[in-house]
Amino acid sequence: TEGDIAKRIKELFIEKGADDISFEPIVASGPNSSKPHYNDDKRVIEDRDIIVLDFGGRYKGYCSDMSRTVFVGKPTKEQEEIYNIVRRANTEAELFARQGVTASEVDKKARDIIKEAGYGENFLNRTGHGIGMAVHEAPYIKEGNDVVLKDGMTFSVEPGIYIAGRFGMRIENIVLIEKGKSNILNKFTKEMIIL
DSSP states (O other): OOHHHHHHHHHHHHHHTTTSSSSSOOOGGGGGGGTTTOOOOOOOOOOOOOEEEEEEETTTTTOOOEEEEEEEEOOOHHHHHHHHHHHHHHHHHHHHTTTTSSSSHHHHHHHHHHHHOOOOOOOOOOOOEEEEESSSSSEEEEEOOOOOOOTEEEEEEHHHHEETTTTEEOOOOOEEETTTTTEEOOSSSSSOOEE
């Protein structure tokens, strides 16, 4: 079940030396993956499912966060195309983030890629949130936030496409603005993972 996977994620953080988790892991499978803030854990994983995994640990007071989308069995052509759109939006927004641009400009960078691909109405959440001692803090990477990014700011970049009742996909990394540029702290692959 989704709950079994979430429980194992928590165990792994402790086994690997984290002090705790930074929030309850999200394991959203099948149609549940179309809900960006899904918080149940009952569904049994099925063949051909898409699973959105969102999790983080706490270490020496600081929080981490990461989302990846994985596939149980070969994805459809449509799913593959959407995954590549989300990955491109994530990568380009990460690289665009730097000292001197605003939080809303980073949001727009990700949003425009998804909009141009025809899925603008399916990008339901903000592009990101600050992270540090709290898992959600300023700066919020969203439309209308004119906070100028500067060295030392750390935040998520997590664009997604969510098709109600069918499936959703999200890719999230944490970006640190360092020496004026984006330093991506998560090192895990963004290549498509098929289980």
